[in-house]
Amino acid sequence: NAGVTQTPKFQVLKTGQSMTLQCAQDMNHEYMSWYRQDPGMGLRLIHYSVGAGITDQGEVPNGYNVSRSTTEDFPLRLLSAAPSQTSVYFCASSGWVAGWEQYFGPGTRLTVT
Amino acid sequence: ELKVEQNPLFLSMQEGKNYTIYCNYSTTSDRLYWYRQDPGKSLESLFVLLSNGAVKQEGRLMASLDTKARLSTLHITAAVHDLSATYFCAVDIGDSGAGSYQLTFGKGTKLSVIP
Numbered sequence: 001n002a003g004v005t006q007t008p009k010f011q012v013l014k015t016g017q018s019m020t021l022q023c024a025q026d027m028n029h030e031y032m033s034w035y036r037q038d039p040g041m042g043l044r045l046i047h048y049s050v051g052a053g054i055t056d057q058g059e060v061p062n063g064y065n066v067s068r069s070t071t072e073d074f075p076l077r078l079l080s081a082a083p084s085q086t087s088v089y090f091c092a093s094s095g096w097v098a099g100w101e102q103y104f105g106p107g108t109r110l111t112v113t
Numbered sequence: 114e115l116k117v118e119q120n121p122l123f124l125s126m127q128e129g130k131n132y133t134i135y136c137n138y139s140t141t142s143d144r145l146y147w148y149r150q151d152p153g154k155s156l157e158s159l160f161v162l163l164s165n166g167a168v169k170q171e172g173r174l175m176a177s178l179d180t181k182a183r184l185s186t187l188h189i190t191a192a193v194h195d196l197s198a199t200y201f202c203a204v205d206i207g208d209s210g211a212g213s214y215q216l217t218f219g220k221g222t223k224l225s226v227i228p
Contacts, residue, residue, distance in 0.1 A: 031214040042117075042201060042218035043156075050214075058215060090155060094214050100144065100163060102214065104156045 002026050004105035006091050012111045013081040021076040021108050023091030029103075030095040032074040036060065036087040037107075043090065049074055081112045115140050115206050119219035126192050127227050134222045136185040136202035144205035145185045146216065147176050149198045156201065159187075192226045199223045 007022045025032065033048035035058075045058030049068040063085060065077040074093075078085060091105040116139040126132050136145070144163055148156040160169045162178035162185060169176050173196065175188045185202055203216040 033214065033216075035216075035218075040220060042220045043203070043216075044218070045215055048215055059217075100161050101158055102146065102216065103158075106155050 004091055004093050004103050006089075006105040006108050008108060009106065010109050012113065013078070014113055015081060015083060017081050019078050019081065021078075021089055021091075021110070023074045023076065023105060024072050025074075025091075025093040025103070026072065027093065027098065027103070028071060028095065029093040029098060030071070032068065032091065032093045033058070033102075034064070034066065034074070034076045035090045035092065036085075037090060038087050046076065046089075078110075083112045086110060086112045115142070115204060115217045117202060117204050117217050117219040119200075119202055119222050121222060122220060123223050123225075125225045125227060126189075128193055129191050131191065132189050134187040134189075134200055134202075134224075136187070136204075136219055138183050138185075138204045138217075140206070141180070141183075142204045142206060143178075143180045145178050146203040146205070147185070147187055148201045148203065150201065150221070151198050159200075189224075192224075194226045194228055197224055197226045 004025045030051050034046040035043040037043045044060050047066040049055045052071050055066050089108045092102045094102045118137045147159040150156050160176040165180040167178045173190045178185045199221045201221045203218045
């Protein structure tokens, strides 16, 4: 099992550009989520999904879109990047088979100039 | 709105000493997680605490959960340098028995163990 994978690892964007952060898991987990981590802030939930075709907003959803067309993939789209979106982004997955554990991907470090 | 507070936020301790990190949260939950994060790395799961009175131990770390007091502790016994990292607690806002998998994190405790 590869676990939770994220691409890219690093990305630099200019203000106003759009991009998609990719997240995939091969553990057949129902639940997937996106968090951002800023210095001194801990992790904050952006969007989450409880299964294919079902998504919902977390604590800080503005400026981000998600979709979940398959169990395996949960991409995060930045519609028009802003410097305030400079952060480290983590994808996580979990499910019944995981015994309540949340598995985190390696992260994507995004800088918006 | 669920609030999760960790203290201390910074902890410098000598090798061989004991210390406790506290995690308080503001609303009912019976599912609490502890994670470790090394600089530039992802989160490593340490413990998942699923009920009142739960206690789990792994090596020099022991975590406990008191849902009535809305408090979890992470106790470090005889610290060693390898334990230097940032430790996060996170609380699931879901109701008892049905996890929501939506975690609210504390701000983290940066632990430095000095030889």
